[in-house]
Amino acid sequence: MRQSGRAAPFLWPDRxxxxxxxxxxxxxxxxxxxxxxxxxxxAAAIAAGRAADRxxxxxxxxxxxxxxxxxxxIRPGAxxxxxASGGSTLFVRARWSAGGPSRTGRVPVSPAQWxxxxxxxxxxxxxxxxxxxxxxxxxxxxxxxAAAAGALGLACALFLAGAGARVLLDRRRMAGWETxxxxxxxxxxxxx
Numbered sequence: 001m002r003q004s005g006r007a008a009p010f011l012w013p014d015r016x017x018x019x020x021x022x023x024x025x026x027x028x029x030x031x032x033x034x035x036x037x038x039x040x041x042x043a044a045a046i047a048a049g050r051a052a053d054r055x056x057x058x059x060x061x062x063x064x065x066x067x068x069x070x071x072x073x074i075r076p077g078a079x080x081x082x083x084a085s086g087g088s089t090l091f092v093r094a095r096w097s098a099g100g101p102s103r104t105g106r107v108p109v110s111p112a113q114w115x116x117x118x119x120x121x122x123x124x125x126x127x128x129x130x131x132x133x134x135x136x137x138x139x140x141x142x143x144x145x146a147a148a149a150g151a152l153g154l155a156c157a158l159f160l161a162g163a164g165a166r167v168l169l170d171r172r173r174m175a176g177w178e179t180x181x182x183x184x185x186x187x188x189x190x191x192x
Contacts, residue, residue, distance in 0.1 A: 068123075099127070103128070
């Protein structure tokens with residue numbers, strides 16, 4: 001048995017008489033899609049990473065106006081006290097001011113804060129409740145995940161394109177085999 005010396009001989013068309021035109025086209029499609037991924041994969045990762053970086057940077061800039069204020073807890077009645085799924089965090093009504101009009105809403109507090117009657121909350125420039133700032137801390141992770149998702153998305157799209165091409169080429173291949181069998185089949189079978 002003779003070795004061809006190539007790592008993947010099925011990818012490159014050769015002079016094999018059993019290989020049909022559709023087999024050679026399929027090889028060219030696979031090579032083309034692989035080359036496209038090698039060229040466009042890094043570009044997709046960079047574009048997705050840059051978009052995520054811009055979004056995280058915008059979020060971080062918006063968080064610069066956030067500040068922490070002290071909210072005064074309104075002593076709840078039994079109907080106003082809510083626990084987060086039986087845990088140690090309570091959601092109670094509170095009142096706070098961030099330099100403008102006083103606002104009221106439900107804030108998460110620990111039992112110790114509830115006993116003290118005050119809790120520290122984060123608000124935006126308009127005095128609306130926000131969570132603690134965190135976009136700057138998670139920015140590198142978000143950019144990395146977005147870059148990986150961009151390359152993975154391109155890989156999935158190219159895989160689906162290759163699978164679609166394979167289905168179409170298989171149909172052509174089967175039609176070619178049917179035509180060839182109609183020409184050769186009567187010589188092989190002994191029908192009266």
